[in-house]
Amino acid sequence: MLAIIKEGAVYGYELAEKLGEYGFDSLSEGTIYPLLIRMQKEKLVSTTLKKSTAGPSRKYYYLSEKGESELEVFIDRWNKLSSNVNKIVKNKGECDGA
Amino acid sequence: MLDANKTLSKESQLFLENLRLYLFSSGKKTEEVEDIMEELAAHLFEAERNDKSVEHIIGRSPKEYMKLLSDEMSFDYTGSLKYILIILFGASSYLIIDKALNGGIEFSVLELIGYPLAGLLSIVVYMISFRYMASHKLSMVKQSVLLSALGLISIALFAGVIIISGMYSTSFMKFDNTGNVIAVIVAISIFISLSIWSKTWVLIIIPILLFGPALILDSTDFQENVKQVLSTVITMLGIMLYCGITLKKIKNV
Numbered sequence: 001m002l003a004i005i006k007e008g009a010v011y012g013y014e015l016a017e018k019l020g021e022y023g024f025d026s027l028s029e030g031t032i033y034p035l036l037i038r039m040q041k042e043k044l045v046s047t048t049l050k051k052s053t054a055g056p057s058r059k060y061y062y063l064s065e066k067g068e069s070e071l072e073v074f075i076d077r078w079n080k081l082s083s084n085v086n087k088i089v090k091n092k093g094e095c096d097g098a
Numbered sequence: 099m100l101d102a103n104k105t106l107s108k109e110s111q112l113f114l115e116n117l118r119l120y121l122f123s124s125g126k127k128t129e130e131v132e133d134i135m136e137e138l139a140a141h142l143f144e145a146e147r148n149d150k151s152v153e154h155i156i157g158r159s160p161k162e163y164m165k166l167l168s169d170e171m172s173f174d175y176t177g178s179l180k181y182i183l184i185i186l187f188g189a190s191s192y193l194i195i196d197k198a199l200n201g202g203i204e205f206s207v208l209e210l211i212g213y214p215l216a217g218l219l220s221i222v223v224y225m226i227s228f229r230y231m232a233s234h235k236l237s238m239v240k241q242s243v244l245l246s247a248l249g250l251i252s253i254a255l256f257a258g259v260i261i262i263s264g265m266y267s268t269s270f271m272k273f274d275n276t277g278n279v280i281a282v283i284v285a286i287s288i289f290i291s292l293s294i295w296s297k298t299w300v301l302i303i304i305p306i307l308l309f310g311p312a313l314i315l316d317s318t319d320f321q322e323n324v325k326q327v328l329s330t331v332i333t334m335l336g337i338m339l340y341c342g343i344t345l346k347k348i349k350n351v
Binding site: 011012016029030031034038041052054055056057 | 105137138139143144145147156157167171
């Protein structure tokens with residue numbers, strides 16, 4: 001979610017749609033809100049309320065400085081984890097092939 | 099309440115109303131509750147325009163979703179304490195006026211401990227039940243049974259205190275005439291202060307309806323039982339009329 005917010009400010013519905021586009025379509029859309037509340041409390045995101053011509057006001061989420069550094073830490077950890085998992089999977093594939 | 103709610107489907111409106119009740123009875127901060135309500139109303143508004151159901155947004159179990167949200171929100175200690183104190187002060191004021199009008203203010207140790215305890219227990223039982231009602235789909239019959247049971251539990255708790263106190267307790271605190279007058283003035287001041295604070299007339303109108311008819315009829319020449327029946331009827335009609343006017347006002351907002 002932090003990575004999507006980094007692409008540009010988004011409001012809840014938009015964020016849920018984007019998650020769906022990235023393949024997270026089996027999750028109920030509403031599950032983003034408990035996470036957004038936690039991210040606000042941990043000051044990873046900041047918010048602004050903007051009026052919408054199409055309906056009720058929308059709350060837009062922006063990535064804070066703390067959120068950016070948290071995202072960087074996560075990307076680092078994820079890269080290491082996925083490279084290690086890839087090594088194991090590749091190694092297993094080679095063993096099975098031999 | 100958000101304007102968008104008027105354009106939401108009944109299912110979404112019901113979910114939002116239940117969510118508000120659930121979060122409120124879980125003691126969550128009003129600001130945080132309003133914030134998430136507004137955000138979810140905006141989400142449901144847009145989702146409905148794209149033909150998505152409430153289930154698509156919150157998943158299969160409203161109860162689980164409400165709990166998920168509630169777990170992330172802060173408990174409002176000062177707010178909850180404020181409401182508990184208001185209810186206890188309001189109830190005590192009612193009790194003081196009632197005793198002053200019926201032979202003078204007199205409390206036993208059991209009453210002094212029992213009434214606040216019965217009040218607190220009632221509040222806890224109500225909060226748990228409201229949370230249950232908000233997170234479960236109950237038929238009108240089951241809701242009515244639950245609400246009646248809640249009323250009976252409160253009455254039983256207070257009646258229990260009165261009965262046990264009458265059986266075992268001796269007077270611990272007895273006010274003289276001046277004490278009675280001062281206590282009634284304090285009780286009335288509490289009602290007025292609470293009304294100003296909560297910006298509603300209910301705390302002034304209900305005591306007037308409860309005590310007013312009996313007080314006025316006391317100075318008449320009617321027989322004692324006629325006085326009792328008349329004051330009960332006037333009180334009941336008055337409360338029904340007040341509820342009717344309040345409901346009409348809410349519907350017109």
